[in-house]
Amino acid sequence: MAEVEFVEVTRVQRGLWRPVLDRIALTVPDGGLLVLTGASGSGKSALLRALAGADPLTAGRVLIGGRDVTKAAPDKRGVSMLAQGFALFPQLSVRENIAFPLTMRKTSAKTVAAKVAEIAERCGVARHLAARPDALDFDLRQRAMMARALVSEPLAVCVDEPLAGTGVPMMMRERTPIATLQREFGVTMLYATCSSTDALAIADRIAVLDRGVLQQVGTAAEVFDRPATAAVAGFVGQHPMNLVPAAYRDGYARIGGLAVKLGDAQARALTGDGVLVGLRPEDLALACAPLIAPDQGALRATAVFVKDSGREYVVHARTQGPDGPVDLVLRHAGGNPPGRGDEVLIIANPAAAHLFDAGTGRRLPD
Structure with a gap:
């Protein structure tokens, strides 16, 4: 686990008149859960991709555990990236889904079996390893997703709109096992969501972005009670200000x-x-x-x-x-x-x- 730091991170994408990310300065403490929130197109996914190494930066630096990884290849950063939805392959069993990051690295079968068994037990899906994802309920699918993210022992985990399009009821989102397991494992996590109510429910800290600009960073209470900008005030809350x-x-x-x-x-x-x-x-x-x-x-x-x-x-x-x-x-x-x-x-x-x-x-x- 490690601290993550963005230093004046800027990304200009060809064909767009404004930066996708505009001088983002942000620190996620070791073991912290930072929720990135904002409307679609605000820069949440772009910031996660910058951390994971999926997109090059125009300017600025990314540090993980104090190490500058700005130029490092994605597989050398120690970052686990989960895309939108449950991020599970429907044609694979839960065991095969969890093992996927290890098999991609050509890890020995014995090591894969041991690691999968251990992480499945800790995440609460040990009894469902033979099942397909569509046979699991919402809670177990999220646990399986987290097991897959954590099996390779990453320094940080990026989760991009994990509940978007999954059908998880709004009333269940504040009890998501993603946040519970993050705290149990103590892994540094950046969690992106368009729902400010999800952010208020689970975050240690919230970062609100608008059109590539970081508007405010703070606890749920700080962001809700004292929004720093009109963009934050007009976005945060079940019924915004x-x-x-x-x-x-x-x-x-x-x-x-x-x-x-x-x-x-x-x-x-x-x-x-x-x-x-x-x-x-x-x-x-x-x-x-x-x-x-x-x-x-x-x-x-x-x-x-x-x-x-x-x-x-x-x-x-x-x-x-x-x-x-x-x-x-x-x-x-x-x-x-x-x-x-x-x-x-x-x-x-x-x-x-x-x-x-x-x-x-x-x-x-x-």
């Missing part, structure tokens, strides 16, 4: 009846007169008809979609911003929900607002 464009006037960010006061440091940090007011769905309350004129801290909106989640209603509403319509999401737990097309009054708590510079997207000082 609402970002409402507002105009800065007379010390306040104003939109409709909502006014949020900016401190002196926040006002000085602005690069223009635009502010993005971030409000989580749980920090908004709904008042239905009869509708009164919005007071301070309220927005007039129209309900466009209402989803019954069983325990509460998730209301999608649309209000008018300074530059056009703005879509909002809020949670409504009590009373009857509005109907599609109903006018509603959305009450916001200014004290719960997160403020971002509209020009740069950076968080304003607290």
Whole structure:
């Protein structure tokens, strides 16, 4: 096991107008589980491929255990790479799947048999070695996948969208054995996923990428409670933060009846007169008809979609911003929900607002 470090890693791909990876500086401690998250095309897979040696870098360095492996061949890095899905060959047995990395290296049959038996026992699939992957449940398939990744005793493991397209229910993902086994073995792991809820559930630390740029690195609590950029705020969470464009006037960010006061440091940090007011769905309350004129801290909106989640209603509403319509999401737990097309009054708590510079997207000082 080893520490992994990316030093100003940049990759420019021919035909693209911006870098796939743009000066990424990131460290994964020995034995840590770092989850890379972001929308499709944000650079997650590119960063894993840079670590595994699948793609050359335009600039920067990759270090594993303090050793510069930037120019090293993929098979000389000690990195195990698992592609999207369960990464198991359906035509092979579990035993053959686990043994595959060793047989590719022409390891002796006796050594392969011993290593497979040991890792299968530790990963909890010893009784299923003769089965095919499609005969296993979700939990056992993930365990078999991890056994295959760990059998060669890598220094680091890269897992790229391991649950994408596998049919694993969302409610089971936070109990994934991938994270459990990573901690039991103490292996350094980089786990890429488009789902920020998966990231929040299992990570030691989370790295959020957007269009090849590293936006923020921190614990789940740090990233969720204090997003560093509007890109992070608008992505992280089952229902990401609402970002409402507002105009800065007379010390306040104003939109409709909502006014949020900016401190002196926040006002000085602005690069223009635009502010993005971030409000989580749980920090908004709904008042239905009869509708009164919005007071301070309220927005007039129209309900466009209402989803019954069983325990509460998730209301999608649309209000008018300074530059056009703005879509909002809020949670409504009590009373009857509005109907599609109903006018509603959305009450916001200014004290719960997160403020971002509209020009740069950076968080304003607290």
